Amino acid sequence: MDRVRAANTAAFAVSSVVTGVAVGAFVWALLFVIDLGISSIWDRVPVYLGEFYPLIMCTVGGAVIGFFVKRCGPYPESLQTVLGKVKADGRYGYDKIGRMSVGAALPLIFGGSVGPEAGLTGAVAALSTWAGDRLRRFGRGFGQLSRVGTYAALSAIFTAPLYGLAGAVDGDGECDPYASKWVRWAIYAAAVGGAFGAFLLLTRMFGGGLSLPRYTDISFGKEELIWAVPLILVGAVAGWLFHIFDAVFSRISELAGDRPVAKAVTAGVILGLCGMALPFVMFSGEVQADELNATWAALSAAVLVATGFVKIAATALCVNMGWRGGHFFPTVFAGISIGYGMASVLGIDPVFCVCAVTAAVVGGVVRRPLMAVLLLFLCFPLHSVVLLAAATFVGSKVPLPGSVKGAGQETSE
Known part of the structure; x- marks a missing residue:
């Protein structure tokens, strides 16, 4: 035996x-x-x-x-x-x-x-x-x-x-x-x-594959630590908004009924219009993150922040209106874009801003801090673990309205 x-x-x-x-x-x-x-x-x-x-x-x-x-x-x-x-x-x-x-x-x-x-x-x-x-x-x-x-x-x-x-x-x-x-x-x-x-x-x-950016140099100076909580809260709001947008577009999809062509075309038109105004809103985000790393300093804070929040909405629109897929990579990109926008406003270390905001966004979407931290080691170094843990925890604990289901939990279940 x-x-x-x-x-x-x-x-x-x-x-x-x-x-x-x-x-x-x-x-x-x-x-x-x-x-x-x-x-x-x-x-x-x-x-x-x-x-x-x-x-x-x-x-x-x-x-x-x-x-x-x-x-x-x-x-x-x-x-x-x-x-x-x-x-x-x-x-x-x-x-x-x-x-x-x-x-x-x-x-x-x-x-x-x-x-x-x-x-x-x-x-x-x-x-x-x-x-x-x-x-x-x-x-x-x-x-x-x-x-x-x-x-x-x-x-x-x-x-x-x-x-x-x-x-x-x-x-x-x-x-x-x-x-x-x-x-x-x-x-x-x-x-x-x-x-x-x-x-x-x-x-x-x-070649091929996926290529989220890898950040190694991150500053934990006095000014960065002072702004840590506000940055985390901004990211947590973005993560919270994903669930709101998800619920709204899910309801719109239900009201539209069994009309897959009309729903997918409508989503395509909206996505295309967003792409004309804010090109980084399109695509899953891993390649665009590398492009943003090289060009963010030439963009205004308003464009960077708007790109991140519009991408949150666009992802919820797509997954509910027929353009089916995941939301991890787009929400990571959204956090990176918002983080760079906050760095432009505050004038502090951009990688610190990106790390704090992105972790809070992903924590807010995934709703499971440990799994979010494990995923974010894709992008950020091990010595940022305390910031990652704090931000993902705060993002995951922002309460959702009773009528809103935590759709983002699918990434970790």
């Missing part, structure tokens, strides 16, 4: 690592295709329409997305729904994986203010479930490949292995008959590491 348990544990470990590597490669491949689509539409196509190009392309994108939803259904599902199904059922349906992948790509290619995490996670959860079903004859523990693959995907998407591992461990139950808790956790760590490593290797070799 012990030999059987050991063999099964070893087989599950190997399957988990292979699944992790495959997940990392799949995430990279889909992001690479999305990058090619964005480049084709926004960089390589001759732009004869000048300043109206964002409006026209977003309107066209809205029509394409609307007809896709009408024909294929509302894909991808939200990250909250995907993770909820994986936790509750131990699996995620894979019969519509093609639709999930296309649905994930379209809003990103046409400039939607949404992140890729929802669609990518759904597709990976489906693939992992398929693999688990093929291997289930070796034991029921192989069904857990769905969860292992899902959180390995999150580690690759966010390039945050600690976040993926924390999610896998948090969802770990006592359903694995093969190994102790510590052995299972080690297997999860290997799977997450495989996904993370495969993703980084392919990104280094062929």
